[in-house]
Amino acid sequence: MSAVAAxxxxxxxxxxxxxxxxxDGNGRWAKKxxxxxxxxxxxxxxxVREIARAARDMGLEALTLYAFSSENWKRPADEIADLMGxxxxxxxxxxxxxxxxxxxxxxxxxxxxxxxxIVELIEDAMARTAxxxxxxxxxxxxYGSQQEIARAAAKAAAxxxxxxxxxxxxxxxxxxxxxxxxxxxxxxxRLSNFLLWQAAYAEMWxxxxxxxxxxxxxxxxxxxxxxxxxxxxxGR
Ligand code: FPP
Numbered sequence: 359m360s361a362v363a364a365x366x367x368x369x370x371x372x373x374x375x376x377x378x379x380x381x382d383g384n385g386r387w388a389k390k391x392x393x394x395x396x397x398x399x400x401x402x403x404x405x406v407r408e409i410a411r412a413a414r415d416m417g418l419e420a421l422t423l424y425a426f427s428s429e430n431w432k433r434p435a436d437e438i439a440d441l442m443g444x445x446x447x448x449x450x451x452x453x454x455x456x457x458x459x460x461x462x463x464x465x466x467x468x469x470x471x472x473x474x475x476i477v478e479l480i481e482d483a484m485a486r487t488a489x490x491x492x493x494x495x496x497x498x499x500x501y502g503s504q505q506e507i508a509r510a511a512a513k514a515a516a517x518x519x520x521x522x523x524x525x526x527x528x529x530x531x532x533x534x535x536x537x538x539x540x541x542x543x544x545x546x547x548r549l550s551n552f553l554l555w556q557a558a559y560a561e562m563w564x565x566x567x568x569x570x571x572x573x574x575x576x577x578x579x580x581x582x583x584x585x586x587x588x589x590x591x592x593g594r
Pocket of ligand 1: 381384387395399424444445497569
């Protein structure tokens with residue numbers, strides 16, 4: 359049994375160390391209320407905050423959230439600006455809580471291509487939380503899994519060997535535990551270029567719940583179902 363499963367707290371982690379979530383459905387959530395998409399994204403950030411707290415309380419080692427994909431640049435400029443504004447305010451407003459709660463912030467993806475002020479905020483936030491030993495909150499920004507794998511393979515090749523182990527060591531997630539459970543909200547059943555390598559043996563959990571409606575109870579339900587599954591990793 360892993361240290362996490364053995365840990366007490368509210369005991370809900372049920373053996374999972376690393377959970378990743380494709381946070382989908384903000385736009386539909388807003389549309390149902392006849393509100394602009396930005397309203398859905400804003401409520402989506404409230405859910406990010408709540409689920410990050412829950413992940414910590416449940417004893418997860420890592421929670422990885424898909425916040426902005428390398429394909430999201432195709433969205434209208436005003437929506438991209440809204441998302442970047444929310445990212446800025448999330449880091450500014452929530453960093454003290456992350457520090458106080460021993461949470462380590464990690465960014466995966468090519469975040470250095472974002473606006474210079476955001477890069478500065480990110481690097482400051484990562485530096486301020488780097489020594490924290492609790493849950494790692496990994497946020498995927500300008501992230502595309504195929505690009506990540508290609509970058510990792512190129513780095514592995516430059517060092518001499520293109521083996522699965524050598525590629526894995528160069529992935530953005532190299533410092534995170536193996537991915538146990540991948541959740542996608544809003545009823546879509548696809549991976550959308552998210553953690554393709556890392557998902558090789560992860561369990562999947564899909565729900566129709568739209569991201570702004572996703573609660574810690576949903577996370578707990580997913581973790582309980584994860585704990586009940588038999589993982590064979592290709593064996594029998
Ligand atoms: C997909 O829903 C969601 C996104 C592309 C963005 C997710 C971003 C957040 C939850 C907020 C920013 C996060 C942080 C960490 C500050 P969609 O809008 O495509 O929904 P739809 O499919 O219903 O239109």
